Amino acid sequence: MEPIKSVLKEELENSLRLKRQYEKELKNLPKGVLVCKVIKGHKYYYLAKREGNKVKYFYKGKLSKEEIKKFNQIKQLRKKYKKLLREVNKQIDFLRKSIRSGEKAS
Amino acid sequence: MERKQVNLLFKVLKIFQQQGILNHVIIIGSWCIYFYKFYFKRKTPIIASLRTRDVDFFIPEPTSINKKIDLPNILKHLGFIVDFRGEKGYMRLVHPAFFIEFLVPERGRPIDKPYSLPLGVNAQRLRFLDMLSLKTIQVKVRDIKLTLPHPSYFLLHKIIIFKRRKQEKQSKEMEQIRRLIRFLEEVKQIDSLKETYFKIHPKWRKRIINNLKTLKEEKIIELLSAEI
Numbered sequence: 087m088e089p090i091k092s093v094l095k096e097e098l099e100n101s102l103r104l105k106r107q108y109e110k111e112l113k114n115l116p117k118g119v120l121v122c123k124v125i126k127g128h129k130y131y132y133l134a135k136r137e138g139n140k141v142k143y144f145y146k147g148k149l150s151k152e153e154i155k156k157f158n159q160i161k162q163l164r165k166k167y168k169k170l171l172r173e174v175n176k177q178i179d180f181l182r183k184s185i186r187s188g189e190k191a192s
Numbered sequence: 193m194e195r196k197q198v199n200l201l202f203k204v205l206k207i208f209q210q211q212g213i214l215n216h217v218i219i220i221g222s223w224c225i226y227f228y229k230f231y232f233k234r235k236t237p238i239i240a241s242l243r244t245r246d247v248d249f250f251i252p253e254p255t256s257i258n259k260k261i262d263l264p265n266i267l268k269h270l271g272f273i274v275d276f277r278g279e280k281g282y283m284r285l286v287h288p289a290f291f292i293e294f295l296v297p298e299r300g301r302p303i304d305k306p307y308s309l310p311l312g313v314n315a316q317r318l319r320f321l322d323m324l325s326l327k328t329i330q331v332k333v334r335d336i337k338l339t340l341p342h343p344s345y346f347l348l349h350k351i352i353i354f355k356r357r358k359q360e361k362q363s364k365e366m367e368q369i370r371r372l373i374r375f376l377e378e379v380k381q382i383d384s385l386k387e388t389y390f391k392i393h394p395k396w397r398k399r400i401i402n403n404l405k406t407l408k409e410e411k412i413i414e415l416l417s418a419e420i
Contacts, residue, residue: 089363089367092360100291103286111273169271
């Protein structure tokens with residue numbers, strides 16, 4: 087039983103650490119989503135950011151393909167990190183339950 | 193979980209192959225046991241073993257990597273992030289499925305700093321690792337050629353180092369050693385252990401015998417001592 091317990095504890099520590107890391111990465115990612123508006127056939131970009139209860143739009147104007155790609159990559163990364171953070175939270179719950187039930191059994 | 197984990201690991205290995213990193217690394221640690229099943233052509237792992245999420249990549253000759261690669265950036269889209277561990281700042285690439293860690297051999301005087309690799313990450317220096325590169329085997333899985341230490345070298349290395357592990361990890365290591373011994377006996381490869389034993393440094397041999405005494409593996413001591 088002891089080796090299993092020590093592995094579970096180590097994995098719990100790892101997951102807690104991972105959670106902190108993903109939260110930090112999410113915090114460091116630039117906020118906002120790029121929104122495109124077509125006005126008289128021209129594409130203009132705005133950065134939509136949530137500020138409290140309101141969503142504010144910040145004018146960015148015409149953007150190059152590279153700039154758009156960069157914003158989209160950030161959006162994808164944020165989505166990915168949020169998904170992985172949910173996964174880590176599930177792992178933490180599972181590991182805590184396993185350790186607790188192991189302690190009860192012994 | 194395991195299928196997802198293994199699929200992601202193969203995605204990473206494929207990237208390593210494309211970047212030319214795979215030629216320089218040997219997979220060691222608990223994941224090495226997982227890959228042995230392909231060498232022994234088994235459907236299930238060769239021994240039941242507790243596997244942590246660390247995937248250890250051992251680089252026997254770190255200076256042979258002469259191409260600069262930004263691995264953290266390459267693996268970013270898969271969700272890997274850089275984690276710094278301990279006071280010395282060992283780097284790991286972490287993901288909920290597994291952690292990638294690089295190890296290099298510690299030769300000569302102990303150096304209290306991580307080894308800086310041209311891969312955008314550093315590596316931990318560890319004693320006795322050289323032993324794992326003395327004889328290696330190759331397995332081809334999903335069109336990827338992986339290098340692993342020969343099982344007998346892997347086992348003797350485990351016997352040498354288990355006492356250096358933290359107290360709470362020692363029992364897990366001891367259990368793994370016993371299971372590996374039984375497995376090599378089962379596949380009639382236990383004699384390869386003797387051959388391996390005589391190829392390593394006499395100081396290390398002494399350590400092996402002492403540690404086998406702790407493990408109460410008298411039969412193995414007898415086998416190894418037979419021609420001394």
